[in-house]
Amino acid sequence: MNISRELTAKEKLKPLFDDPLKLSFGRNFTDHMFSMNYSGSGWHNPSIKPFQPLVLSPAANVFHYSQEVFEGQKAYKSKKNEILLFRPQENARRLNRSLQRLCMPEIPEELFLEAECELLKLEERWIPTQMGTSLYMRPTVIGTEAALGVKPSNEYLFYIILSPVGPYFKEGFNPIGLWVSDTYSRAGSGGTGEAKTGGNYAGSLLATREATQKGYSQVLWLDAGEHRFVEEVGAMNIFFILDGKLVTPALDGTILHGITRKSVLELAPELGLAVEERRIAIEEVIDEIHSGKLTEIFGAGTAAVISPVGKIAFQGRDHIINGNQTGPWAQKFFATLTGIQYGEIEDKHGWVFKVK
Ligand SMILES: *Cc1c(COP(=O)(O)O)cnc(C)c1O
Numbered sequence: 202m203n204i205s206r207e208l209t210a211k212e213k214l215k216p217l218f219d220d221p222l223k224l225s226f227g228r229n230f231t232d233h234m235f236s237m238n239y240s241g242s243g244w245h246n247p248s249i250k251p252f253q254p255l256v257l258s259p260a261a262n263v264f265h266y267s268q269e270v271f272e273g274q275k276a277y278k279s280k281k282n283e284i285l286l287f288r289p290q291e292n293a294r295r296l297n298r299s300l301q302r303l304c305m306p307e308i309p310e311e312l313f314l315e316a317e318c319e320l321l322k323l324e325e326r327w328i329p330t331q332m333g334t335s336l337y338m339r340p341t342v343i344g345t346e347a348a349l350g351v352k353p354s355n356e357y358l359f360y361i362i363l364s365p366v367g368p369y370f371k372e373g374f375n376p377i378g379l380w381v382s383d384t385y386s387r388a389g390s391g392g393t394g395e396a397k398t399g400g401n402y403a404g405s406l407l408a409t410r411e412a413t414q415k416g417y418s419q420v421l422w423l424d425a426g427e428h429r430f431v432e433e434v435g436a437m438n439i440f441f442i443l444d445g446k447l448v449t450p451a452l453d454g455t456i457l458h459g460i461t462r463k464s465v466l467e468l469a470p471e472l473g474l475a476v477e478e479r480r481i482a483i484e485e486v487i488d489e490i491h492s493g494k495l496t497e498i499f500g501a502g503t504a505a506v507i508s509p510v511g512k513i514a515f516q517g518r519d520h521i522i523n524g525n526q527t528g529p530w531a532q533k534f535f536a537t538l539t540g541i542q543y544g545e546i547e548d549k550h551g552w553v554f555k556v557k
Contacts, residue, residue, distance in 0.1 A: 202247050202312055202315050202316070203247070204235075204247045204248060204249055204315075204316070204319055205246070205247070205248040205249070206248070206249050206250075207248065207249070207250040207251065208233065208249070208250075208251075208323075209232050209233065209251045214232050215231075215232055217326065217327070218329075218365065221329035221330075221331055221334045221365060221367055222331055222333070222334065222367050222368065222371075223367055223371075224329070224334070224365055224366055224367035225366075225367065226337070226364075226366050226367075226369075226504065227337065227339075227364050227366070228364070229364055229365055230252050230362055230363065230364050231252065231324040231327040231336075231362075231363040231364070231365070232251060232252060232324065232327075233249050233250065233251055233252055233320065233323055233324060234249070234250065234251075234252045234253070234320070234360055234361060234362050234363075235247070235248070235249050235316045235317075235319070235320045235360060235361040236248055236250065236358060236359065236360040236361075237312075237316070237358075237359045237360075238356070238357070238358055238359075239306050239356060239357035239358075239359070240355065240356050241355060243306075244306070244308065244309075244312065244359070247312075247316065249319065249320060249323060252362065255358070255360075257345055258345075258347035259347075260347035260348065260349055261343070261344065261345045261346065261347055261354075262343075262344030262345065262346050262348065262353075262354035263343040263344050263345065263354075265349060266344070266351060267398070267399060267400045267403075268303050268304070268305055268343065268344030268353065268354055268357075269303070269341070269342070269343050269344070269398055269399040269400070270296065270299035270300055270303055270305065270341070270342050270396060270397055270398045270399075271296075271299075271339060271340060271341040271342070271397055271398075271399070272292045272295065272296050272338070272339070272340040272341075272397060273337070273338075273339065273397075273502075273503045273504065274286065274287070274289060274292050274317075274337070274338040274340070274503060275287065275335040275336065275337055275338065275366075275503060275542070276321050276328055276335060276336040276338060276363075276556065277328070277335050277336075277542050277543050277544070278328045278329070278330045278335075278543075279543055279544035279545075280543075280544070280545070281544065283544060283555055283556075283557060284321055284322070284325060284328060284555070284556035284557050285542065285543070285544050285553050285554065285555060285556070286317070286553070286554040286556060287460070287541070287542045287552055287553065287554070288460050288464070288552045288554070289314060289317060289554050290310060290314070290554070291460045291463070292313075292340070292460065293308075293310040293313040293314060294310065295397065295458060295460070296308065296313065296340060296342070296397075297310070298395070298396070298458075299395075299396040299397045299398060300342060302393060302395065302396040302398075303393070303396060303398055304353040305342060305344065305353065305354075305357060306357060308342070308359060313340070314554075316340075316359075316361060317338065317340070317361060317556075318556045318557075320361055320363065321336070321338075321363075321556050322556065322557055324336070324363055325557075327363060327365050328365070329365050329367075331368075332368075332539075332543065333367070333368030333369070333370075333539075334365070334366065334367055334368060335365075335366055336363050336364070336365050336366070337363070337364045337365070337366045337504075338361060338362075338363055338364075339361065339362050339363075339364065340359070340360075340361045341359070341360055341361070341362070342357055342358070342359045343357065343358050344356070344357055345357060345358050369504055369505040369506070369508075370505070374509065374527050374531075374532070374535065375509070375511075375527065376509040376510055376511025376512070376522075376523075376525055376526065376527055377417075377418040377419060377500075377508055377509070377510055377511065377512075378416070378417040378418055378419075378510075378511060378512040378513075378514065378519075379412075379417055379418070379419050379420070379421040379434060379510055379512065379513045379514065380411070380412035380415055380417035380419075380420055380421065380513075380514045381420075381421045381423065381483060381513060381514060381515040381516075382408045382411075382412070382420050382421070382422065382423065383423065383428050383516070384408075385404075385405075385407065385408035385420075386422060386423065386424065386425035386428070386432075387401060387404065387405050387420075387422040387425075387432065387433060387455070388401060388422075388425065388432070388455040388456075389425035389426070389455065390425065390426065390453075390454060390455060391454070392425075392455065394432075394454065394455035394456060394457065395452075395454060395455070395456065395457060395458060397457065402436070405420065405422075405436075408420045409435070415514070417512075417514055418435075419434050419435035419437075419500070420434070420435060421434050421439070421483075421513060422434070423483060424455065425455070429482050429483060429484070430450065430480045430481065430482055430483070431450055431481050431482070431483055431486060432450055432455055432456055433450075433456060433457065433500075434500040434508075434510065435500065436457075436502060436504075437459070437461075437500030437501055437502035437504075437505065437508060438450075438456065438457065438459040438461065438462035438500065438501050438502065439498065439499075439500055439501075440462075440465060440497075440498070440499050440500075440501060441481065441486065441495055441497070441498050442474075442495070442496045442497035442498075442528065442530050443477075443489055443494055443495045443496075444489075444494050445474075445475075446474065446475045446476070446477050447465075447466075447469045447474045447475065447476045447477065447530070448477045448478075448479065448481055449462065449465075449466070449476075449477075449478055450478070450479070450480060450481055451478040451479055451480065452478075453480075459501060459502055460503070461501040461502050461503060461506060461507075461538070462501050462502075464538060464552065465501050465507075465534055465538070466478070467550065468534065468537055468538070472533060472534075472537070474530065483515060486498075486513070487513070487515055487520055490513070490520045490521075490522055491520070495522065496522075496523055496528060497509070497522065497523055497528035497529075497530050497531055498510035498513070498522050499528075499530075499531040499534070501534070506535055506538050506539055506542075507531050507534050507535040507538065509527040509528065509531040510522060511523070511525035511526065511527075512525060541553060
């Protein structure tokens with residue numbers, strides 16, 4: 202791919218942050234972005250240029266009919282000064298599955314990876330080095346055609362922006378509280394729950410606001426049909442340690458195919474933990490918390506990697522898991538995954554992709 206480059210003059214580059222450990226999520230952006238356009242003739246015009254506002258028609262498809270999909274990834278700096286990505290081929294594949302679902306044109310995997318690598322090499326100075334910090338990457342595709350008729354856009358924009366981020370857990374690896382929504386659901390059968398698309402998030406904001414107003418950090422989503430079976434936690438996949446096994450809801454069409462989820466499931470047997478992918482009802486979760494067989498709950502996703510759960514509010518009562526303490530398995534998965542991601546634990550699976 203022949204990427205055109207328009208670079209910011211050296212003296213106009215933004216100053217780096219003073220303390221990467223204090224960076225909040227997704228508020229600071231690097232100097233440059235990647236972008237590429239699609240029209241009837243395919244993807245064209247790949248370019249790297251200064252980070253800048255988009256100019257779009259107010260009638261652009263994305264503003265009205267929400268043709269939008271995205272990815273969330275992190276670039277890490279190893280002690281050997283390498284730039285590392287974690288299973289980016291999986292992100293490329295998932296982006297294409299999301300694009301298909303939203304009736305949008307796919308992006309060849311090698312093109313996607315090349316765009317990421319070229320932008321990262323240019324923006325290397327923005328990758329913070331402290332453990333827990335990283336350069337968050339947000340590849341995004343939007344429908345840009347100015348047409349109010351309901352149909353797929355004929356024109357698209359693919360862009361990648363980068364945002365240096367501090368550690369997700371600023372006050373230590375502490376458990377969060379969940380609120381079970383019995384009114385709202387995140388995704389229905391046959392819907393777009395499996396696609397990483399903005400509309401899923403828009404639909405989840407009201408329930409999340411209710412949860413945070415009640416003092417809980419995230420929503421525990423149940424299935425849309427019966428409001429019974431556990432699906433996800435906030436924008437993370439969910440895991441239970443139940444009867445000494447790792448239990449997680451099976452991918453049924455409404456659950457996002459998390460790459461962290463997939464990695465946890467692949468690591469578990471190696472760490473001596475049997476895996477069960479199946480439906481799990483909220484009543485079972487509550488009963489087994491009280492029977493003592495359910496010893497840990499945690500969420501898994503790129504942003505936090507692993508997020509332990511200490512409390513679940515269901516039908517007006519709080520249920521405490523593991524004395525509201527982070528459990529040993531959450532700890533173990535967090536240490537193993539982050540160790541691999543930063544190049545500090547041997548990468549037996551070939552998950553680490555070296556940009557340079
Ligand atoms: C992105 C996302 C996840 C986590 O996926 P990862 O690939 O592990 O980051 C889980 N659930 C939802 C709804 C998501 O959007």
